[in-house]
Amino acid sequence: MSLLQVQDLQTHLNSGGEIVRAVDGVSFSINRGETFCLVGESGSGKSICALSVIQLLPAGIASHPSGSVNFDWRDNEGSGESIKVDLLTLEDEAIRKIRGASIAMIFQEPMTSLNPVFSIGDQIVEAIQLHHPELSDAEAKSQAVEALEQVQIKSAASRFDDYPHQLSGGQRQRVMIAMALACKPDLLIADEPTTALDVTVQAEILSLMRDLQAQKGMAILFITHDFGVVAQMAHQVGVMQNGKLVEQGTTQDVLTNPQHAYTQQLLAAVPENLEKSAVHKADYNQSSPGLMSIAGLKVWFPIRTGLFRRVSDHLKAVDDVDLTIRKGSIMALVGESGCGKTTLGRAILQLEKPTAGSVMLGDQELTGLSTDQLRPIRPRMQIAFQDPQSSLNPRLQIVTTLTEPMKAHGIGESQDERIERAIKVLDQVQLSEDYLWRYPHEFSGGQRQRIGLARALVTNPEFIVCDEITSALDVSVQAEVLQLLLEIRQQRDLTLLFITHNIAVVEYLSDETVVMKAGKVVEQGLTADVCGNPQNPYTQKLLSAVPRLNLSK
Amino acid sequence: MTKRSQQSMSYGKRILSSAFSGWGARIGLTWVIILAFVACFSPLLANSMPLLASENGQVSMPILSYLTAEDLMLMVLFVVVLLLWKMPLKFSTKAAVASSSALIALLVGLAILSPPKTIIYDQFREKAAAGSYDWQVLPPIPYSPSDYLRDIGGNNSLKAPMVTEKQFHLMGTDSAGSDVASRMIHASRVALSIGFIATGISMIIGIIIGGQMGYFAGRFDMIGMRIVEVFEAIPVLFLLLAFVAFFGRSVYIIMIIIGVTGWSGYARYIRAEFLKLRKQDYVQAAIASGLPLRSILFRHMLPNGIAPVLVVASFGVAAAILTEATLSFLGLGPVEASSWGSMLNEAVKSSVFNWWMAAFPGGAIFLTVFSYNLMGEALRDAVDPQLSRKAGLVT
Numbered sequence: 019m020s021l022l023q024v025q026d027l028q029t030h031l032n033s034g035g036e037i038v039r040a041v042d043g044v045s046f047s048i049n050r051g052e053t054f055c056l057v058g059e060s061g062s063g064k065s066i067c068a069l070s071v072i073q074l075l076p077a078g079i080a081s082h083p084s085g086s087v088n089f090d091w092r093d094n095e096g097s098g099e100s101i102k103v104d105l106l107t108l109e110d111e112a113i114r115k116i117r118g119a120s121i122a123m124i125f126q127e128p129m130t131s132l133n134p135v136f137s138i139g140d141q142i143v144e145a146i147q148l149h150h151p152e153l154s155d156a157e158a159k160s161q162a163v164e165a166l167e168q169v170q171i172k173s174a175a176s177r178f179d180d181y182p183h184q185l186s187g188g189q190r191q192r193v194m195i196a197m198a199l200a201c202k203p204d205l206l207i208a209d210e211p212t213t214a215l216d217v218t219v220q221a222e223i224l225s226l227m228r229d230l231q232a233q234k235g236m237a238i239l240f241i242t243h244d245f246g247v248v249a250q251m252a253h254q255v256g257v258m259q260n261g262k263l264v265e266q267g268t269t270q271d272v273l274t275n276p277q278h279a280y281t282q283q284l285l286a287a288v289p290e291n292l293e294k295s296a297v298h299k300a301d302y303n304q305s306s307p308g309l310m311s312i313a314g315l316k317v318w319f320p321i322r323t324g325l326f327r328r329v330s331d332h333l334k335a336v337d338d339v340d341l342t343i344r345k346g347s348i349m350a351l352v353g354e355s356g357c358g359k360t361t362l363g364r365a366i367l368q369l370e371k372p373t374a375g376s377v378m379l380g381d382q383e384l385t386g387l388s389t390d391q392l393r394p395i396r397p398r399m400q401i402a403f404q405d406p407q408s409s410l411n412p413r414l415q416i417v418t419t420l421t422e423p424m425k426a427h428g429i430g431e432s433q434d435e436r437i438e439r440a441i442k443v444l445d446q447v448q449l450s451e452d453y454l455w456r457y458p459h460e461f462s463g464g465q466r467q468r469i470g471l472a473r474a475l476v477t478n479p480e481f482i483v484c485d486e487i488t489s490a491l492d493v494s495v496q497a498e499v500l501q502l503l504l505e506i507r508q509q510r511d512l513t514l515l516f517i518t519h520n521i522a523v524v525e526y527l528s529d530e531t532v533v534m535k536a537g538k539v540v541e542q543g544l545t546a547d548v549c550g551n552p553q554n555p556y557t558q559k560l561l562s563a564v565p566r567l568n569l570s571k
Numbered sequence: 572m573t574k575r576s577q578q579s580m581s582y583g584k585r586i587l588s589s590a591f592s593g594w595g596a597r598i599g600l601t602w603v604i605i606l607a608f609v610a611c612f613s614p615l616l617a618n619s620m621p622l623l624a625s626e627n628g629q630v631s632m633p634i635l636s637y638l639t640a641e642d643l644m645l646m647v648l649f650v651v652v653l654l655l656w657k658m659p660l661k662f663s664t665k666a667a668v669a670s671s672s673a674l675i676a677l678l679v680g681l682a683i684l685s686p687p688k689t690i691i692y693d694q695f696r697e698k699a700a701a702g703s704y705d706w707q708v709l710p711p712i713p714y715s716p717s718d719y720l721r722d723i724g725g726n727n728s729l730k731a732p733m734v735t736e737k738q739f740h741l742m743g744t745d746s747a748g749s750d751v752a753s754r755m756i757h758a759s760r761v762a763l764s765i766g767f768i769a770t771g772i773s774m775i776i777g778i779i780i781g782g783q784m785g786y787f788a789g790r791f792d793m794i795g796m797r798i799v800e801v802f803e804a805i806p807v808l809f810l811l812l813a814f815v816a817f818f819g820r821s822v823y824i825i826m827i828i829i830g831v832t833g834w835s836g837y838a839r840y841i842r843a844e845f846l847k848l849r850k851q852d853y854v855q856a857a858i859a860s861g862l863p864l865r866s867i868l869f870r871h872m873l874p875n876g877i878a879p880v881l882v883v884a885s886f887g888v889a890a891a892i893l894t895e896a897t898l899s900f901l902g903l904g905p906v907e908a909s910s911w912g913s914m915l916n917e918a919v920k921s922s923v924f925n926w927w928m929a930a931f932p933g934g935a936i937f938l939t940v941f942s943y944n945l946m947g948e949a950l951r952d953a954v955d956p957q958l959s960r961k962a963g964l965v966t
Contacts, residue, residue: 369855389864396861403852411853413583413874422870423860473856 020047020090021237022071022205027085029063029070029261032078040066042261043085048254050204051235055248055269058258059284059492060463064241067258068207071239072121073105073113082106091120092204119149122198126210128190132182138193139178142166142200149201165196169226188219192226199230207239212247216354216519221563224250243492245288246522246565249273257281273567287497289522290567308342309513310366310481315339315375317358317365335361337537339375343481343530348507348514350528350545352521352560358537359517363483366515367399368392379481397427397477404486406466410458416469417454420444423477443472446506464495468502475506481513488523500527521564525549533557583662586878589953596949599942606939610759611649614642617712617753619692621699624707634710637690640680645760647676692718712741714750716757716909732927743927745917754909755931761910762939765826765895766888772830774884777837778877782868784838785845785876792842802835808897815903822905825898829891836887837880844876851875878954885947889940896936911936 029041040063048054056064069075071087087105105113125131133141142162147153153161159178166174169192182190191211198206208227212220224247231238240251248255248269255273256266257280265278276282285291316339318332335358343349353359364370366377368384377384379399384392403409410419420440421433430436441451447468458466467487474482484503488496500523507514516528524531524545531548533541533556541554552558590596609616620633651672655665692715698704714720720738732743732751742751784795811828818824848854849872857871898904899912900919911932918928 364855367859369859393861393863396859399859401856401859403856405852409852409856411857411871411875414870422857422862422866426860426862426866470856473860477860 021050022090022239023047023086023088024067024071025086025088027067027070027087028083029066029075030081030083031066031075032081039261040080041070044256044258044261044263046254046256046263046266048205048237048239050237051231052253053231053238053240053251054254054256055240055242055252056256056258057242057245057248057284059243059494062258063261064258065209066261068123068209068239068241071105072117072123072207073108074123089116089121090204091116115149118145118203119201120203121205121207122201122203123207123209124191124194124198124211126213128187128194128214131194132190134182137179137181138166138185139163139180142193142197145197146200162196162200165200166193168199168230169193169196171196186219187215188223191215191219191223195223195227195230199234199236202234203236205237205239207241209241210243211240213242213244217521217565218354218559218563220247220565224565227251244565245273245285245493245567249567250565257284284493285567287494288567289493289497289500289520289526292497292500292526306344306346309345309380310341310343310515311376311378312339312341312343312366313376313378315341315362315365315377316373317361317370318373334358334537336365336372339534339537339539341532341539341542343513343515345480345513346507346511347529348516348527349530349532350524351515351517351532351534352519352524353534354519354560357534359534360485362534363401363485363515363517367401367483369401394427397423397429398479399481399483400474400477400479401483401485402467402470402474402487404489406463406470406490409470410466410473412458415455415457419469419473420454420476423473427477429477440472440476443475444469446475446509447472447502464491464499467491467495467499471499471503471506475510478510479512481515483515483517485517486519489518489520496523503527521549521561533560583874586950586953590946590949593949595945599945599949602938602942603946606759606763607649609756610763611645613756613760614638615646616710617714617716617750617756618710619713619715619718620695621704621707621709625705626703628705633695637686638680638684639686640677640684643680643684644673644677648673690715712750712752712756714740714753716749716754718750718753719748720744720750729921729923729925729928731925742931743925745914745928746921751914751927751931754914755911755935757908758910758914758932759935761822761895761905761908762892762936765822765829766892766939766943768826769829769833769891770884770887772827773832773834773887774837774880776831777834778841778873778880780834781838781841782845782873785842786849786868786872788846788849792846795838795842799835799838802832805832807832807894811894811898812901812903815898820903820906822895822908825895825905829894833887833891836883840879840883841876844879845872848872848876878950882947882951882954885943885950889943889947892936892939892943 024047025045027041027044028039031038031040042063044063044067046054056067058064066075066080070080070082085106089103089105090100091103092100103112103116105116108116132138136144139159139162142165143155143158146158146161150158163174163178166177171177171189171192177185182193185193195211211227212223215223227238228251230236238251240247242248242251252269254266255269256263257272257278258264259280265272265276265281272281273285276285315336316334317336318334320329321331321333322328323330337358339362341349351359351362361370365372366384368377368387372385375385379395382395384395387395410416417437417440420443421430421436424430424436424439425433430439437454440454444451444453449465449468449472453461453465453469458469461469470487488499491499503514504527506512516524518524528545530543531541531545532539533548533554535556541548541552541557548557549561552561591600614634614637615622618634618637620637622632622634624631624633648669651669655669658665660668699707728744728746728748730740730744732741733739740750740752742755745751745754780795780798784792807829810832811825814824814828854867854871857867862871895904895910896912896915899910900916902913902916904910904913904916914932915929915936918925918932921928
């Protein structure tokens with residue numbers, strides 16, 4: 019007897035007279051104590067599916083023309099016997115009793131899912147008392163502390179009165195889990211709970227969830243886009259595409275022997291499975307001269323305190339970094355969030371003023387130059403950004419975005435010639451020329467990243483900093499962009515500094531790898547050496563935390 | 572409207588179309604357009620001279636010799652803006668065409684038009700009475716604002732509206748005997764131009780100072796904010812009173828003072844926007860591409876940060892109109908032209924309360940300020956992504 023049975027679920031979203039079939043005839047079931055992973059790319063309807071189960075979609079917009087969500091409801095107050103209820107047709111009052119008590123949910127963003135004005139203890143106590151009004155304050159508090167201990171928050175009793183801003187992202191996600199588990203639900207819905215976290219924290223949270231599941235025997239509906247996480251967590255997997263469940267089965271079956279073409283395509287796009295082209299390997303020449311030489315680079319931000327804003331300390335974002343990036347190579351810069359990798363990238367391009375040290379592009383010293391002195395050097399080094407939403411000016415047509423840098427540096431005689439060049443570059447990033455006359459909001463995330471890359475390419479740079487350019491993209495799009503990058507590098511003899519937190523991408527793409535932690539470089543060398551045989555304990559920890567597709571491990 | 576066409580619209584057009592989709596903003600816009608029409612064509616709408624007259628078989632336009640260069644410029648500007656409205660041109664091209672044609676009209680007007688210093692309004696009525704015109708076309712309101720109707724005879728002052736004795740007055744007459752409707756029409760110019768020019772001056776100063784504060788941040792920002800605070804501490808009305816006492820009651824001085832003291836709010840808004848935009852990736856990319864500072868500030872940052880400033884500006888126009896009305900009500904308004912505020916002042920001064928002297932100018936001030944506020948509200952709602960994304964559903 020399964021705990022949750024979703025049958026032919028349809029969820030239609032009505033926006034401005036248009037009906038979007040967000041979930042279109044999805045059926046699956048989850049047994050007690052089992053984890054079901056819904057996996058799919060953004061917009062595939064996996065979150066909407068989960069929200070339909072817990073009935074959290076706005077009533078005016080969402081409707082369910084057909085289907086049923088049968089849940090085996092064991093009323094906590096009653097005798098413990100279970101009744102079968104259809105969540106889609108249940109009244110609000112009853113749903114509210116189920117929500118939190120029998121079905122709990124945790125969300126992706128740990129920064130916004132806790133209320134910042136209440137202490138974490140109060141928020142858990144509130145959840146407990148809502149479903150168990152008979153408990154006294156002291157009892158509820160002791161249960162809350164117990165819940166915090168369960169999710170392995172150290173000295174839980176003393177952290178009871180902490181506010182969300184005093185906790186790190188991983189701790190917040192633990193508190194969210196504690197809150198969701200405080201009422202001992204039968205089903206936990208986890209909507210990308212680790213996507214916003216660093217790999218090492220992600221590994222901890224995932225193992226915590228597995229342990230808790232084993233202890234309590236609850237079922238988990240786990241939503242993710244990451245096949246590595248699927249391999250670690252799921253008993254059953256469902257692959258969603260455009261609102262439809264295209265394939266489901268046991269994790270072993272789906273990952274090792276995918277039947278549906280879409281699943282095969284998705285799995286092939288995972289960086290671990292991408293085939294390295296033979297050319298790419300042969301291309302790297304270890305004896306080629308250094309293009310970018312960085313010596314003793316420091317970027318310190320002053321921390322000012324007191325009435326007179328005296329500098330009391332420094333935040334050492336980049337602390338004494340030495341690097342040589344060889345001409346024609348791809349250097350990957352990895353590290354967890356806040357380790358200073360983005361700051362280093364910007365400091366190299368002089369977008370952030372270094373506190374000390376030297377950055378040489380060829381024979382040209384870049385530090386200490388004024389804005390005007392830097393301007394003629396700018397076209398030789400470019401940057402591409404992470405967020406496809408903010409990397410293009412929303413008010414400018416693509417043609418302006420691409421031709422303006424050329425105009426500023428006197429590339430091309432006339433506007434027509436510059437447009438010609440822009441078309442050529444667009445062609446290189448595999449976009450058609452009529453895209454020139456459109457605005458950024460008309461493009462998808464992957465297209466915008468290509469345009470961002472095109473903008474970096476129009477000035478014929480020798481060196482490009484790619485700042486997490488694939489982090490916001492779906493795996494299949496990521497694969498396309500990575501392959502594109504390798505192609506362009508070959509055509510143009512480019513040197514890249516590729517900043518990322520994704521180890522799999524590093525292994526696929528880069529020739530050399532640099533690992534950063536707290537502003538310092540802890541390990542650097544050839545990618546095969548660093549990833550295959552890490553020497554530094556931090557690198558080892560980082561690599562072991564990466565969720566691998568390989569099931570045999 | 573289909574989704575496709577909405578997608579291909581630029582950001583500015585999307586904001587405007589969503590702002591003016593509500594009835595409130597449309598009513599406001601309609602009133603302002605009517606007002607602009609009345610202000611631009613006021614000599615043709617309310618004047619004592621005939622628009623067209625036939626004298627001994629010779630058709631002439633007596634009104635032409637009394638038009639000033641300013642009148643010509645405003646009329647040309649209105650017509651050009653109306654023609655450009657739906658043209659598929661860039662906003663900057665439109666603005667350039669409109670302002671250059673207005674400038675040309677002003678220069679041409681200064682060169683060829685020479686209106687007489689003093690006008691004897693009675694002569695046209697005398698001519699008409701004497702039958703020297705075969706026929707004539709009079710403006711809808713056949714009285715100039717400063718035509719005291721001395722030739723009509725008898726006491727012509729303070730007549731109630733729509734009381735037909737010898738002459739028909741739509742809104743009655745004031746204590747001097749001139750037509751209130753005519754004065755209202757001519758005063759709309761002062762109201763509109765004060766609003767636009769004063770706000771324009773403060774916006775330009777605010778954007779330049781606030782933009783640099785936001786972009787350079789640090790020490791520059793610190794000093795700038797202190798200057799902003801100094802300007803915010805100035806009581807504008809008292810400064811205006813002092814200036815008017817020293818330099819005379821000129822409408823231009825009033826515009827400049829309101830403009831020069833009112834920029835602090837705009838500077839604050841632009842600064843906040845620029846501080847935010849400075850770290851945006853596309854601005855960083857512009858810096859990394861080595862674009863000149865002018866382009867970074869005005870092409871990449873300003874269009875993305877201007878929206879909240881436009882909202883404040885529409886409230887600022889309303890506030891400037893009110894300030895001028897307040898000054899005129901206190902009897903310190905511009906002398907060279909009548910304004911709604913000074914008409915209200917006259918209504919209060921009179922020993923008996925003549926409702927038409929208070930209701931019409933008061934109503935006009937109210938409607939104008941209300942219209943700008945309606946448009947400001949609508950713009951603010953359209954600019955705010957939190958409000959425009961009413962669905963609240965993000966997948």
